[in-house]
Amino acid sequence: MPDLDGCEMEEINDALRSGWVTTGPKTKQFEKEFAAYVGAKHAIAVNSCTAAMHLALDAVGVQRGDEVITTPYTFAATAEVIRYFDARPVFVDVDPLYLNINPDLIERAITPKTKAIIPVHLAGLPVELDAIREVATRRGIPVIEDSAHAFPASYKGKHIGSISEFTCFSFYATKTITTGEGGMITTDNAEWAERCRIMSLHGIDKNAWKRYTSEGKWYYEIIAPGYKYNMTDIAAAMGLAQLRKAEKMRARRRAIAMQYNEAFRTYDAVQLPADRSDCDHAWHLYMLRLHLHHFIDRAHVMEMLKHRGIGASVHFIPLHMHPYYREQYHCTAQDFPVARAEYLREISLPIYSRMSDEDVAQVIAAVIDVLAKHGC
Ligand SMILES: Cc1ncc(COP(=O)(O)O)c(C=O)c1O
Numbered sequence: 001m002p003d004l005d006g007c008e009m010e011e012i013n014d015a016l017r018s019g020w021v022t023t024g025p026k027t028k029q030f031e032k033e034f035a036a037y038v039g040a041k042h043a044i045a046v047n048s049c050t051a052a053m054h055l056a057l058d059a060v061g062v063q064r065g066d067e068v069i070t071t072p073y074t075f076a077a078t079a080e081v082i083r084y085f086d087a088r089p090v091f092v093d094v095d096p097l098y099l100n101i102n103p104d105l106i107e108r109a110i111t112p113k114t115k116a117i118i119p120v121h122l123a124g125l126p127v128e129l130d131a132i133r134e135v136a137t138r139r140g141i142p143v144i145e146d147s148a149h150a151f152p153a154s155y156k157g158k159h160i161g162s163i164s165e166f167t168c169f170s171f172y173a174t175k176t177i178t179t180g181e182g183g184m185i186t187t188d189n190a191e192w193a194e195r196c197r198i199m200s201l202h203g204i205d206k207n208a209w210k211r212y213t214s215e216g217k218w219y220y221e222i223i224a225p226g227y228k229y230n231m232t233d234i235a236a237a238m239g240l241a242q243l244r245k246a247e248k249m250r251a252r253r254r255a256i257a258m259q260y261n262e263a264f265r266t267y268d269a270v271q272l273p274a275d276r277s278d279c280d281h282a283w284h285l286y287m288l289r290l291h292l293h294h295f296i297d298r299a300h301v302m303e304m305l306k307h308r309g310i311g312a313s314v315h316f317i318p319l320h321m322h323p324y325y326r327e328q329y330h331c332t333a334q335d336f337p338v339a340r341a342e343y344l345r346e347i348s349l350p351i352y353s354r355m356s357d358e359d360v361a362q363v364i365a366a367v368i369d370v371l372a373k374h375g376c
Contacts, residue, residue, distance in 0.1 A: 002178045003242075003249050003353040011237035018233075023201075026233035030240050031184070037152070037243060038161030040186035042193035045236060046200050049148040049170030049183040050077040051229035053118065054084055055199050056144045056166040056185055059192040062087050062115045069109050070118040070146075071101040072318040073339040078120055078146050079319050087115070088329075091320055093336040098274045099123070099287070102338070103131035110139055117143050121150035121160060123315070124176075124282025125274060129155050129163055144168065149284035151176055152246050156278050161186040171235075174352070176249050176282055177242035179235035200229040249353040253283035256351050256360055260286055263364040269294035269376040285315055286351040288367075289342065294374055298345060301370060305347075308366035313348045 015026050027045050035043035046052050062068060064086040070078055072091040079089040092109050095102040101119045117136050119127040127145075136143045145160065147153070148170035153160045161167045171182035187193050198205050203226030231239075242249075261272050271289040275281055295301055298314075305312045318339040320331035333340055349363055 001352050001354050002173055003245070003252075007241035007244070008238045011241045012234055015233045015237040020233050022232045023230045023236075024233045026236040026240065027231050030231070030236040030243070033240065033243055034161075034184055035186060037246070038159040038167075038186055040162050040167070041188040042186065042190065044185040044193060044196045044200060045231035045239070046183045046185065046229040047231055047235070048077075048172070048181055048229075049146070049168050050081060051200070051227065052168035052170075052183040052185045053077065053081040053144060053146060054227070055196040055229065056168055056187075056192075057081055057085060057087075057116060058199055059187075059195040060116050060142045060144070060165070065113065066115040067111060067113040068116045068118060069101075069106060069114060071120050071122075071339070072320045072336045073099055073101075073122060073316060073343065074120045074146065074319065075148070075316055076319070076322075077148070078118055079325070082118075088113075089319075089325075090114070091331075091336055093338045094122075094342070095128075096338050096342060098125060098127075098276075099339075099342055100125065100127040101132070103128045103135070106132060107135050107139075110135070110141065114139075114141055117141055118146050119143065120146040120148070121153060121282070123273065123285035123287050124149040124153055125276065126150060126153055126155040126160055126279045126281075133164065142166065148172070148175070150282045152250050152280070153282040154280040162188075165189065166192070171239060171242075174284075176253065176284060176353070177239065177246050179231070179239040179242070182231055182235050182239060198223060199226040202226045202228065250280075250282060252353040252355075253351055254281070256355055257281075257283045257286050259360055260288075260349060260351075260364065264288070264367065267368075267371050267376050269371055269374065283351060286349045287315060288347050288349055290345045290347065292345050294376055298347060302347060304370045304373065305366055308362075308369065310363055310366045311350060314343070314346055315348050316343065318343050 031043040066087040068082045073094045082089040092105045142165035144166040150160045167186045169184040171179040203224035
């Protein structure tokens with residue numbers, strides 16, 4: 001549930017009153033404030049994180065037949081953007097504690113065809129960026145962080161969004177800050193930023209008129225077959241209001257996660273989500289893991305929670321287990337055993353900043369009741 005109050009309406013009304021509803025001054029302002037927030041030189045607002053990752057892969061020059069290393073433990077978008085180029089997603093299994101891509105396994109997956117690495121900050125917990133960036137830099141491979149879950153978050157004192165060649169964010173309805181649908185690309189590289197900007201709007205270079213002609217502002221040149229990925233000023237207005245509350249909303253998510261941790265920590269039948277003392281977790285998801293021998297199965301636990309009015313979910317069915325990847329790459333379920341095993345015992349409890357203390361107490365009571373019914 002999005003965390004909205006009068007501030008979004010004020011900003012949106014401002015945009016509507018101005019008459020500028022698509023990409024314009026609000027989008028520029030949102031980009032500027034977002035870049036300043038995370039400490040990046042450039043921010044390009046787009047209409048989804050999927051679009052952001054597509055543009056980042058284009059900017060680093062991914063082409064047909066290339067390979068891009070990523071995790072199977074993620075949402076569809078992370079690998080589908082690689083397929084847009086007819087390139088190959090090369091999955092690397094996850095670390096059993098953090099559920100993020102296992103940095104120790106990355107180097108052996110690199111080939112001369114590897115053009116990028118896309119790590120995912122699953123649930124909002126930053127990946128081990130030092131280790132990933134060490135291999136990537138040594139091998140000359142750009143890192144594109146899938147930060148759909150990780151805003152605001154930080155790694156060893158640095159904001160996520162200020163570290164790698166590219167970082168891609170999502171402002172989808174369930175994210176910490178939302179614009180309904182939306183995304184942001186951050187980078188410190190001016191040339192790549194310009195390429196993303198141009199490709200986000202039909203491959204049109206609006207600066208061409210300045211360089212090549214004395215014609216008026218109507219002149220433009222198409223330099224590549226681009227996409228229609230621009231953010232509207234209505235969405236950006238919402239984003240501006242949300243950005244100002246981002247830290248407060250993250251703090252609320254964290255407080256809920258800490259309450260859950262406190263309530264469940266004494267139960268051997270469950271494993272609490274991982275955290276790291278050197279990172280700020282965005283707590284987009286609260287991923288509890290069941291020790292399955294205590295239960296009939298996960299579906300039964302989900303059903304019992306549902307009967308108690310709690311909508312738990314599962315994140316994510318690893319990509320290599322889906323029909324498309326099974327058929328396209330002949331993956332078997334066992335190919336990435338850690339991702340598979342952890343997915344089979346994961347449940348995500350409700351977590352969003354608008355949750356009241358009563359909502360949180362209800363979730364805790366329901367989980368404890370289900371555990372008690374299993375003799376835990
Ligand atoms: C890990 C991950 N990456 C990318 C995306 C895509 O984000 P968007 O819906 O903004 O395209 C999602 C969506 O939730 C996601 O979970």
